[in-house]
Each structure stands twice: as structure tokens, then as C-alpha cells.
Amino acid sequence: MKENGVRVLKILGRDYPIKASASEERVLQEAADLLQQRLSESRQRFPAASKDELLVLTALNLCVPMLQQERQMREAEQRLAACIEQISRQLQA
Numbered sequence: 001m002k003e004n005g006v007r008v009l010k011i012l013g014r015d016y017p018i019k020a021s022a023s024e025e026r027v028l029q030e031a032a033d034l035l036q037q038r039l040s041e042s043r044q045r046f047p048a049a050s051k052d053e054l055l056v057l058t059a060l061n062l063c064v065p066m067l068q069q070e071r072q073m074r075e076a077e078q079r080l081a082a083c084i085e086q087i088s089r090q091l092q093a
Helices: 022-045 051-092
Strands: 006-011 014-019
Touching (some): 022 051
Antiparallel strands (some): 006 014
């Protein structure tokens, strides 16, 4: 549902109205779909967990790969900077 730039996403049976531009709508819906999928997986793994606990556990599980990717990106940037520095020194020699 969409009204006046507000997108309503349903997560764990609750509606969340979120303002989103037209360009953000698709990725927002994809994020909500991913979250809902991961919440379903968490619910299967932790059937006795409350909705709040499911949200926290799912958020943590989503954050781990994000942090790993950020670390890998920083390491790649450092390697690239070192290569650029080495090339620059060789060109000046």
C-alpha cells in the first residue's frame, strides 16, 4: 500500500508506514522481504521466542555478514592503496 510517498510494510503481522521516494521503494520492499524471510527462518530455529526476541536475533544474524563485508572492503582498500603507492614509486624511479 502506498499513499503520499508513504510505503506501508507488513512485518511480523504489524504495519509499518515508512516514507520513501519512488527510487527507494524497490530496495525498501526487497529489504522488507529479506527481513520477513529471515524472521521466518529465525521463528523455525527459535519457536519459543517472542516477536521482540525474533527481531533481535534476526537483526544480529543480518549484521554479521554486513560487518564481515565491511572488514573485507577495508582490507581490499588497504591492499589497493598499497599497490597504488608501489606503482607510484616505480613510476617516479
